[in-house]
Amino acid sequence: xxxxxLTASEVQQVLDRVPFIRSLGITADDADGPLVIxxxxxxxxxGNPRVxxxxxxxxxxxxxxxxxxxxxxxxxxxxxxxxxxxxAEYLRxxxxxxxxxxxxxxxxxxxxxxxxxxxxxxxxxxxxxxxxVQFLLAE
Amino acid sequence: MSPLxxxxxxxxxxxMVTRIPFNEFLGLKMxxxxxxxxxxxxxxxxxxxxxxxxxxxxxxxxxxxxDTLCGTAALTLxxxxxxTATLDLRVDFLRSAGAGLGVRCETQVISLGEHLTTIRAIAxxxxxxxxxxxxxxxFALFAPSVSPPAGAAS
Numbered sequence: 001x002x003x004x005x006l007t008a009s010e011v012q013q014v015l016d017r018v019p020f021i022r023s024l025g026i027t028a029d030d031a032d033g034p035l036v037i038x039x040x041x042x043x044x045x046x047g048n049p050r051v052x053x054x055x056x057x058x059x060x061x062x063x064x065x066x067x068x069x070x071x072x073x074x075x076x077x078x079x080x081x082x083x084x085x086x087x088a089e090y091l092r093x094x095x096x097x098x099x100x101x102x103x104x105x106x107x108x109x110x111x112x113x114x115x116x117x118x119x120x121x122x123x124x125x126x127x128x129x130x131x132x133v134q135f136l137l138a139e
Numbered sequence: 140m141s142p143l144x145x146x147x148x149x150x151x152x153x154x155m156v157t158r159i160p161f162n163e164f165l166g167l168k169m170x171x172x173x174x175x176x177x178x179x180x181x182x183x184x185x186x187x188x189x190x191x192x193x194x195x196x197x198x199x200x201x202x203x204x205x206d207t208l209c210g211t212a213a214l215t216l217x218x219x220x221x222x223t224a225t226l227d228l229r230v231d232f233l234r235s236a237g238a239g240l241g242v243r244c245e246t247q248v249i250s251l252g253e254h255l256t257t258i259r260a261i262a263x264x265x266x267x268x269x270x271x272x273x274x275x276x277x278f279a280l281f282a283p284s285v286s287p288p289a290g291a292a293s
Contacts, residue, residue, distance in 0.1 A: 018188075018191075019185060019187070020186065023187070044160050044164040046160040046161060047207075056206050057165075057200075058161050058203070065199070083198060085229065090228075
């Protein structure tokens, strides 16, 4: 487990400076230990009203942001690190609830980092989507 | 021939954006449809930016544009539309979009099978030879008029 350099509220301050993240109402919390990035449910993030299910693009956005927040927490700094690729797997339909992202640093060097992200929702323990997110780190 | 190909731009906008809340939230604009091809724009908007100083679009809206166009591109090759669900999506972010610029996305159907389809898409901010992002996506294809399994992703 990599030590945290930033608190959840310090991570939140960095997230809040990004207009798109703010427009989704995404929050950072570590009350239960690990950093949890929450995408609150709102009607605007639905992708298929007939299923109904959240949009895969909103989930991909949350996965990228969860990985950025986790990496920022362990590296420190005041800017989100740069994602160069995301490989997302959609495992289940995401129901109309809040969605919670957690991330694990798989590897990190001076220049690159690789994180694994999982998304879950309150009504089930099952993972709804997962992703590998790769970063190029600033010198 | 796919019924989508006979739609007016307004009908396409209704099908792809107006009835899909997150696409509407992002302000996607459908531009053109042809066999195996969809073209759409994500106009620049302040609430979609990823960096206040650089004033460029966040990766999330660009990813959504790529995902949503890929998911529908396969329908342009089908006589009877089927519901699709993203199974996996890989996006490479090659560079930031230009300051104050929107992006345009173009798709290409690579493979269309009975249960799976694989699509590529490219997003650029004016010069397709200098892309902002490229995507490869695989979608499940559900049988026409049959409800997908309860666990299927959307």
